[in-house]
Amino acid sequence: MPGGSAHDSAVSSYLSRLSYRSSDQAKRDIMGALHHYPGLKPKMEKFTFTDGRQKDLICLEGTIPVPYRGSMYNIPVGIWLLETHPAHAPMCFVRPTADMQIKVSKFVDGSGKIYLPFLHEWDGNNSDILSLIQMCIITFGEQPPVFARAHPPPAPAPPVQHQAYPPPYPSQNASYGGFPGYPAQAQAGGYPPVPTPAYPNPQPPNPNPTPVQAYPPAYPNPVNPQQSSLQNSGTITQDHLLMSLRSAVEDMVRRKLREEYAMKNVEIQSLTKIRDELQGGQAKLKQALQALDQDTLNMEASIRELNQENAKMQETLVQAERMKEATDMKPEDAIITPTPLHRQLLNAHAEEAAVHEAIYYLGEALKHEVIDCDVFLKQVRKMARKQFFLKATMIKCRQKAGLPA
Numbered sequence: 001m002p003g004g005s006a007h008d009s010a011v012s013s014y015l016s017r018l019s020y021r022s023s024d025q026a027k028r029d030i031m032g033a034l035h036h037y038p039g040l041k042p043k044m045e046k047f048t049f050t051d052g053r054q055k056d057l058i059c060l061e062g063t064i065p066v067p068y069r070g071s072m073y074n075i076p077v078g079i080w081l082l083e084t085h086p087a088h089a090p091m092c093f094v095r096p097t098a099d100m101q102i103k104v105s106k107f108v109d110g111s112g113k114i115y116l117p118f119l120h121e122w123d124g125n126n127s128d129i130l131s132l133i134q135m136c137i138i139t140f141g142e143q144p145p146v147f148a149r150a151h152p153p154p155a156p157a158p159p160v161q162h163q164a165y166p167p168p169y170p171s172q173n174a175s176y177g178g179f180p181g182y183p184a185q186a187q188a189g190g191y192p193p194v195p196t197p198a199y200p201n202p203q204p205p206n207p208n209p210t211p212v213q214a215y216p217p218a219y220p221n222p223v224n225p226q227q228s229s230l231q232n233s234g235t236i237t238q239d240h241l242l243m244s245l246r247s248a249v250e251d252m253v254r255r256k257l258r259e260e261y262a263m264k265n266v267e268i269q270s271l272t273k274i275r276d277e278l279q280g281g282q283a284k285l286k287q288a289l290q291a292l293d294q295d296t297l298n299m300e301a302s303i304r305e306l307n308q309e310n311a312k313m314q315e316t317l318v319q320a321e322r323m324k325e326a327t328d329m330k331p332e333d334a335i336i337t338p339t340p341l342h343r344q345l346l347n348a349h350a351e352e353a354a355v356h357e358a359i360y361y362l363g364e365a366l367k368h369e370v371i372d373c374d375v376f377l378k379q380v381r382k383m384a385r386k387q388f389f390l391k392a393t394m395i396k397c398r399q400k401a402g403l404p405a
Helices: 002-017 023-036 129-142 225-230 238-326 340-367 373-401
Strands: 040-048 054-068 071-081 091-094 100-102 146-148
Touching: 002 023, 002 040, 002 054, 023 040, 023 054, 023 071, 023 129, 023 238, 040 071, 054 129, 054 238, 071 129, 129 238, 340 373
Parallel strands: none
Antiparallel strands: 040 054, 054 071, 071 091, 100 146
16 A cells, blocks of 8 residues: 555654654554554644643544444544653544534533543553544544534625726836736726736646645535545545444453453452462361371270270289189288297287387377376386286297297
């Protein structure tokens, strides 16, 4: 496409002369919009900011096709790209012709500046000029930004009064380019002179005349789709319009999908956190169950050992009962002496030990005033006499048995 190569070189020249930060991305964005909307042309133009500053910026100027009530209209717009494009949204204006007047709405103010939610929500990573133009087409199709200016009926032309033809000799005014000028004064009739501009010298025809492109028809003059389809300049066809609308709808759907994706991502993160907490609790429960199983095994082993010891004790008790039933004997009968003399010695020794213990406890009773002194003396005297005879008996038994004294 010849126009595309010309636009490409022009955009590259503008970007090389201006200080755009992301020139490659800006060029791709501009060329994509120009490819779909050939009614726009790139140019470098000064833009005046609200604080009075002026700066050279790239401007896409021209018309965009807007369907309205079954007809297609060319709306003149201007889109200025900031040097930070695409990080910041472009500045868009409706640029009405002399036959148009701005229709102020919530989307367009009195100066022609365009306000769209798409511009307010501009995202440098996902938004582009093509989507912006498509949103403008959809918005302007519902609320046109301009309307045709009312023209007063033309006034009737005044009658032309013809003056007398001048004499056939030149006047004092010099002729221009070999053609005599009109006379400064009329020679007859007394009418005032009519100033007429002199004609320049005739120029030879230009062998390569430069075609002058007429400005697109102003709103509300409808565009003829058949005529536009015959032009190679690429005027928008119905297929292009459907493609633009489809792209705008796809952009809206993508934005909604991104919002839904963000919400679902937050839910997934929350569920993932809950899952991690549940898995951590499950691991702790498994450790606790393993500890309980180990304690259960230890308790079962201890119970088995206790049961074994209990069985041994029960067996010992059974054996003791059996022995008690088999031999009914007193404990003292378990000591067997070899001769009666030794038995007498054993009995005397046991009685003497018992008397000794009795005297000790009588002393304790006297100390604690359990018995009085008379009873103590009487009982001690009696037991001492018995103890004396028992010791004497023990000495004689030892002597006769041949035991050491």
